[in-house]
Amino acid sequence: MLNGIFRKIIGKGGDSSKDVAKKRLKFALVYDRLDVSDDVLEDLQRDIVEVISRYFEIDKDGLSLDIRESGDLSALVLNTPILSKRRDTS
Amino acid sequence: MKGKIVVITSGKGGVGKTTATASIGSALALEGNRVLLVDMDIGLRNLDVVMGLENRIVFNIVDIVKGKCKIGQAAIKDRRIDNLFLIPASQSDNKDVITPEEMIRLAEKLREEFDFILMDCPAGIEKGFENAVVAADEAVVICAPEVSSIRDADRIIGLLFSKSITPKLVVNRIVPEMVERGDMLSHEDVVDVLSIDLIGLVEMDDQVVVSANMGTPPVLQKNSKAGGAFRRIAMRLNGNEDLPLVVPQVPNRFWKKLGRKIGLGK
Numbered sequence: 001m002l003n004g005i006f007r008k009i010i011g012k013g014g015d016s017s018k019d020v021a022k023k024r025l026k027f028a029l030v031y032d033r034l035d036v037s038d039d040v041l042e043d044l045q046r047d048i049v050e051v052i053s054r055y056f057e058i059d060k061d062g063l064s065l066d067i068r069e070s071g072d073l074s075a076l077v078l079n080t081p082i083l084s085k086r087r088d089t090s
Numbered sequence: 091m092k093g094k095i096v097v098i099t100s101g102k103g104g105v106g107k108t109t110a111t112a113s114i115g116s117a118l119a120l121e122g123n124r125v126l127l128v129d130m131d132i133g134l135r136n137l138d139v140v141m142g143l144e145n146r147i148v149f150n151i152v153d154i155v156k157g158k159c160k161i162g163q164a165a166i167k168d169r170r171i172d173n174l175f176l177i178p179a180s181q182s183d184n185k186d187v188i189t190p191e192e193m194i195r196l197a198e199k200l201r202e203e204f205d206f207i208l209m210d211c212p213a214g215i216e217k218g219f220e221n222a223v224v225a226a227d228e229a230v231v232i233c234a235p236e237v238s239s240i241r242d243a244d245r246i247i248g249l250l251f252s253k254s255i256t257p258k259l260v261v262n263r264i265v266p267e268m269v270e271r272g273d274m275l276s277h278e279d280v281v282d283v284l285s286i287d288l289i290g291l292v293e294m295d296d297q298v299v300v301s302a303n304m305g306t307p308p309v310l311q312k313n314s315k316a317g318g319a320f321r322r323i324a325m326r327l328n329g330n331e332d333l334p335l336v337v338p339q340v341p342n343r344f345w346k347k348l349g350r351k352i353g354l355g356k
Binding site (some may be wrong): 016017018019021022024025026028029033048 | 220237240241244245248269271272273274275276279282283
């Protein structure tokens with residue numbers, strides 16, 4: 001209760017530990033529910049890199065592939081630094 | 091008589107499945123039902139000690155399934171509560187010794203003799219889970235308000251849905267003080283994440299440890315908060331579905347009262 005009063009006075013402050021727990025849980029469950037294994041993600045990443053590499057020079061080490069939850073949907077998010085356009089595609 | 095088979099499960103171990111099975115079963119029997127508790131944790135039996143019936147074991151579930159004895163010979167009758175029976179797990183076999191087909195056959199016979207058959211499911215999602223769930227009509231998922239328990243519960247809920255069972259959720263070991271200061275997920279948070287219907291909220295209760303020490307189910311202990319919660323869960327299972335949920339509350343203390351007076355807090 002005292003804690004509650006302090007919080008009211010000081011303002012909300014950062015997330016409480018249960019908010020952190022809930023966020024982490026929701027994220028973990030997105031992966032669990034899609035039932036995507038690390039192997040599948042790795043294969044997917046390899047194939048995507050292969051396709052993109054036909055058109056762009058990319059930094060393969062800087063590439064990240066994530067599944068994120070936005071609202072009710074799960075989104076596949078790919079982030080990759082592009083070094084340059086391949087000449088032969090012009 | 092056509093009884094109902096209810097599996098009590100959680101995925102993760104140590105969240106209170108066995109205590110819940112013992113308590114809900116005892117409460118159902120106190121309400122006048124003929125109740126059988128079945129320990130499905132073959133190789134790691136525990137329901138017998140929680141019920142205080144460990145000294146009276148002669149036969150076990152494996153003996154019944156393999157035809158070494160009759161159901162009536164293996165089912166231990168509780169002497170404190172009328173119409174309450176326990177079939178213990180075998181301690182020497184492993185989980186693969188029983189097949190799902192054998193469980194389905196056994197379940198048919200059990201439904202003839204009891205109103206409620208509560209299966210105490212082992213932790214995990216392997217053969218033991220399969221056997222406990224294969225003949226179930228209903229399922230109760232026990233979950234503590236912590237990340238690992240909720241994650242495993244989600245997996246179990248998915249598996250139950252794939253077997254066309256819609257489970258009900260018990261949030262166990264709620265510490266209202268921690269929920270209030272934002273250090274424990276509330277039951278609303280848990281339901282938000284798992285999206286299934288609640289059948290009960292159980293507060294963390296030291297009496298549960300005392301009960302287990304003594305081998306008496308918490309529902310027989312007077313003034314046990316957990317005991318009361320399990321009794322209400324039993325009533326809901328027994329057809330009283332509209333019984334309102336009781337949310338564990340922080341006891342009214344001086345500061346809380348003062349806080350309210352000066353317009354802080356709820």
